Amino acid sequence: MNAARILVVDDTPFNRRLLVRLLEDIGHRTVEAENGRLALEALRADDAEPVDLILLDIEMPEMDGHETLAALKADEALRDIPVIVVTSVDELESVVRCIRTGAADYLPKSVDPEILRARVDASLTQKRLRDTERELSATIERQRSQLARFLSPQVAALVSSADGEALLAGHRREITAMFTDLRNFTSFSETAEPEEVLGFLRAYHAAMGELIVKHEATLEHFAGDGFMTFFNDPVLQPDHAARAIRLALAMRERFAVLSADWRRRGYVLEIGIGIATGYATLGRIGFEGRYDYGAIGNAIILASRLSGDAAAGEILVAARTYAEAEEASGTDLVAEPGGDRTLKGFSRAIPTYVITGRRAEAAGEQVAAEGAAT
Amino acid sequence: MTLDPDAMTRLLDITGGDQGFVDELIDTFLEDTTTQIVDLRSAAASGDTAAIVRPAHSLKSNAANVGATALGELARALEADGRAGEVPDAARRVANLEAEFDRVRDTLLAERAAR
Numbered sequence: 477m478n479a480a481r482i483l484v485v486d487d488t489p490f491n492r493r494l495l496v497r498l499l500e501d502i503g504h505r506t507v508e509a510e511n512g513r514l515a516l517e518a519l520r521a522d523d524a525e526p527v528d529l530i531l532l533d534i535e536m537p538e539m540d541g542h543e544t545l546a547a548l549k550a551d552e553a554l555r556d557i558p559v560i561v562v563t564s565v566d567e568l569e570s571v572v573r574c575i576r577t578g579a580a581d582y583l584p585k586s587v588d589p590e591i592l593r594a595r596v597d598a599s600l601t602q603k604r605l606r607d608t609e610r611e612l613s614a615t616i617e618r619q620r621s622q623l624a625r626f627l628s629p630q631v632a633a634l635v636s637s638a639d640g641e642a643l644l645a646g647h648r649r650e651i652t653a654m655f656t657d658l659r660n661f662t663s664f665s666e667t668a669e670p671e672e673v674l675g676f677l678r679a680y681h682a683a684m685g686e687l688i689v690k691h692e693a694t695l696e697h698f699a700g701d702g703f704m705t706f707f708n709d710p711v712l713q714p715d716h717a718a719r720a721i722r723l724a725l726a727m728r729e730r731f732a733v734l735s736a737d738w739r740r741r742g743y744v745l746e747i748g749i750g751i752a753t754g755y756a757t758l759g760r761i762g763f764e765g766r767y768d769y770g771a772i773g774n775a776i777i778l779a780s781r782l783s784g785d786a787a788a789g790e791i792l793v794a795a796r797t798y799a800e801a802e803e804a805s806g807t808d809l810v811a812e813p814g815g816d817r818t819l820k821g822f823s824r825a826i827p828t829y830v831i832t833g834r835r836a837e838a839a840g841e842q843v844a845a846e847g848a849a850t
Numbered sequence: 851m852t853l854d855p856d857a858m859t860r861l862l863d864i865t866g867g868d869q870g871f872v873d874e875l876i877d878t879f880l881e882d883t884t885t886q887i888v889d890l891r892s893a894a895a896s897g898d899t900a901a902i903v904r905p906a907h908s909l910k911s912n913a914a915n916v917g918a919t920a921l922g923e924l925a926r927a928l929e930a931d932g933r934a935g936e937v938p939d940a941a942r943r944v945a946n947l948e949a950e951f952d953r954v955r956d957t958l959l960a961e962r963a964a965r
Contacts, residue, residue, distance in 0.1 A: 489878045589864045
């Protein structure tokens with residue numbers, strides 16, 4: 477057991493001297509106080525060295541053990557210092573009260589050095605464990621918030637959660653995948669100055685990123701002008717199809733503001749969004765040293781193809797996604813049949829819908845909500 | 851019996867046989883108890899029963915430390931009555947306690963002188 481700094485609070489000099497001696501005999505350093513008031517003063521002094529443990533007498537003038545203990549436990553900075561109450565045999569009732577107030581343990585007054593050593597060691601060990609635990613959870617929290625800057629918040633939370641490992645190892649689940657990319661981005665990046673392109677991308681990523689977080693989508697990756705997000709994993713979202721469409725509408729609305737600005741500068745940029753629902757395998761994808769949380773499945777490919785097929789400013793969704801969203805959100809979506817699309821890699825034509833908006837009343841709320849968020 | 855010899859043996863035992871330190875503790879006990887008796891006397895004289903509790907309590911625990919059983923018992927009774935709010939015959943009991951303390955002090959000092 478490492479040396480600790482122990483505060484001995486007792487109004488009787490005999491007891492104080494004896495306790496101090498016994499504690500020093502087992503290698504600890506001590507500080508003394510004659511009563512609770514002086515003890516608190518010493519602990520709260522600006523230049524106070526931290527104390528690892530307090531031995532506290534109950535019956536003391538000015539401020540007794542009960543009052544002192546209550547004051548210690550009410551003080552954010554002092555409440556974690558373990559307190560051992562030192563008492564005579566006829567004070568057992570007081571001991572119960574002290575333990576209820578937060579005392580760690582108690583010692584009889586005719587103190588036995590072996591018992592003293594055992595109780596002091598036990599309390600110090602407990603405190604060290606608690607300190608280590610607190611440091612560890614602070615470290616985990618720091619890592620999690622650091623990770624969150626690189627990963628989707630959901631994935632960052634998953635990595636530090638209890639069932640994270642199992643989910644990372646891979647699982648199958650129905651998701652709604654969404655691809656967002658820009659029309660004319662290639663020609664824009666060829667004609668605009670690189671600084672302009674970067675400036676535009678920064679504003680675009682910031683705006684879309686904010687919406688992605690707000691709508692609780694999992695961002696799988698973004699590259700240049702494209703975002704791939706999905707819903708219902710790792711956090712379950714029973715209304716994942718409807719959520720995806722709501723995010724798409726919010727993105728298109730926000731993008732309209734951004735692109736109007738750029739149109740004035742002579743650049744015509746349009747967003748295109750494809751959404752599809754289906755089963756996918758999700759989990760850790762990559763290689764030692766660089767893993768991503770990724771999704772593999774037909775729904776992802778389909779969402780990508782639909783976004784490629786979407787006209788400028790269009791939200792093109794697979795018929796299955798539209799049906800599920802309608803079920804989940806009532807009938808507030810306004811959509812037109814998008815026809816059966818023949819898409820690369822799909823042998824059969826895919827029935828689609830084009831989402832044009834939400835019904836007037838609901839759409840009004842949507843606009844208000846988005847306005848409040850900006 | 852004025853002093854329980856086991857208490858002294860125990861003090862020596864737990865301090866690793868440090869007679870010098872035990873003598874210091876005894877001196878501390880004598881000084882402290884003298885102060886408490888002064889407090890008890892004035893509390894008894896003024897009839898302030900509540901003021902009896904604290905010095906009687908300290909005296910009791912001090913007495914137990916050195917094995918002064920009879921002294922401790924007198925202090926314990928005063929403390930208990932003080933807590934109950936009525937200390938009959940306070941002045942005489944404090945005087946008895948003082949007389950017992952004189953015996954304890956004489957015994958302790960005689961033991962020391964005999965070494």
